[in-house]
Amino acid sequence: MPRMRFGAFLAPHHPIGESPTLQFQRDIDLAVQLDRLGYDEYWCGEHHSTGWEVIASPELFLAAVGARTHNIRLGTGVVSLPYHHPFNVAQRIVQLDHMTRGRVILGTGPGALPSDAYMLGIDPLTQRDRQDEAMGVIRRLLAGDDRFSYECEWFTLKDARLQLLPLQDEVPMATASMISPSGMTLAGKHGCGVLSLGSMSTTGLAALPTQWGFAEESAAKHGKQVNRRDWRVVMSWHIAETREQAREEAKHGLMRWHNEYIVGTLMRPGDKPYATPDEAVDHVQSMGIAGASVIGTPDDLVACIRNLQEITGGFGCALGFVHDWANPANTAKSWDLVARYV
Numbered sequence: 001m002p003r004m005r006f007g008a009f010l011a012p013h014h015p016i017g018e019s020p021t022l023q024f025q026r027d028i029d030l031a032v033q034l035d036r037l038g039y040d041e042y043w044c045g046e047h048h049s050t051g052w053e054v055i056a057s058p059e060l061f062l063a064a065v066g067a068r069t070h071n072i073r074l075g076t077g078v079v080s081l082p083y084h085h086p087f088n089v090a091q092r093i094v095q096l097d098h099m100t101r102g103r104v105i106l107g108t109g110p111g112a113l114p115s116d117a118y119m120l121g122i123d124p125l126t127q128r129d130r131q132d133e134a135m136g137v138i139r140r141l142l143a144g145d146d147r148f149s150y151e152c153e154w155f156t157l158k159d160a161r162l163q164l165l166p167l168q169d170e171v172p173m174a175t176a177s178m179i180s181p182s183g184m185t186l187a188g189k190h191g192c193g194v195l196s197l198g199s200m201s202t203t204g205l206a207a208l209p210t211q212w213g214f215a216e217e218s219a220a221k222h223g224k225q226v227n228r229r230d231w232r233v234v235m236s237w238h239i240a241e242t243r244e245q246a247r248e249e250a251k252h253g254l255m256r257w258h259n260e261y262i263v264g265t266l267m268r269p270g271d272k273p274y275a276t277p278d279e280a281v282d283h284v285q286s287m288g289i290a291g292a293s294v295i296g297t298p299d300d301l302v303a304c305i306r307n308l309q310e311i312t313g314g315f316g317c318a319l320g321f322v323h324d325w326a327n328p329a330n331t332a333k334s335w336d337l338v339a340r341y342v
Helices: 020-037 058-068 086-099 114-120 124-142 182-190 202-221 243-263 277-286 298-312 328-341
Strands: 005-010 041-044 073-076 104-109 148-151 156-160 173-177 193-196 231-239 293-296 317-321
Touching: 005 020, 005 328, 020 041, 020 058, 020 328, 041 058, 041 104, 041 317, 058 073, 058 086, 086 104, 086 124, 086 156, 104 124, 114 124, 124 173, 124 182, 173 182, 182 193, 182 202, 193 202, 202 231, 202 298, 231 243, 231 298, 231 328, 243 277, 243 293, 277 293, 293 298, 298 328
Parallel strands: 005 041, 005 317, 041 073, 073 104, 104 173, 173 193, 193 231, 231 293, 231 317
Antiparallel strands: 148 156
C-alpha cells in the first residue's frame, strides 16, 4: 500500500445548547487548521432532524471551507441521494468542483437517520435501491454522456445533459458502508470508494475483516474494479501527551455524547448510558488497540491503526471522527499531535 492518508469526518456531532452559528464557524476553522497541517481529506454529512447534526447541505458548507483552504480534498460525507433529484446533485457537485479548484469527492448514502426519511415521507425500504439508481444516473451525467432520458417511480429526466462538466477529469466517488454488506456491494457495482462509518461500534468493528471481499466480489460481477486505497475507515480519537491527560480532557464530553446522542437520540440497541465520566473512558480504553476509538497518546493511535490495517487487509485513509469530547483548544491540540506524530 502507498502512504496512508489522513482526514476528518464531520457529521457533525455538536451538543444541543451551544450557538450553532459559532459551531459552523468552528468547523470551518478546523478545516483551515487541518489544511495547514497537511491532512488529506475533510468530509461533512447531511442530516435534518436530530439537532446535533446541523449541516443540511454538505455542498453549501464545503463551498465556505473551499474558500479558506488550499490543498485539502473536500468530501460530501454523505449526500443522502433518495432525498434529492439526481440531476440537482450532479449540478451542485460540478459547481462545487469548480469553486474548489477540483478538490471535490462525492460521497453518497441512502440516508442514515430514520427520522429524516419519516419527515420527508420516504419509505426506508426503498432508500438503498434509490441510492443505487441515482448513482448510476449521476455517473452518466458527470461523465458528459450524450443526452439521455430516464424515468422511474421517483424522478424523471428528459433529454438531459449537464450544461457544465466538472473541473476534474473524473470526480472521485465513495459510498457509505455500515455493518451489512450492502454498502460494499454497491461500491463494487459502481467501481467507487468506500466510507466505513460503522467501524466505531462493536458490531461494525467485527464486520471489518470480511467487508472488502463483498466489494471485490461485486466489482468482478459487474466488470468494475475497486482499490483498497479508496477505502476510508472512520475512527474516533482524542490524543494528548499522556493517557492520563487525554482521559481528563475527554471524559465529560465523551459521556455526554454517548448518553445524549448514542443512547438518547439514536437509541442504538444494546447501548446503555454511562454512570460516570470515568466509566465512559474506561470502556474506550479497555478495548486497547483492538478498537477503533483511542483516548491516549500518539503511540496508542499508531498501534490502533496498524492493528486495523492488519485485520482489514489494508485500507487507504484513516478519518478521525470530529466530536466535542474535549474543549476547542484541546481538540485543536489533539489534531496537531496526530499530524506531527501519527
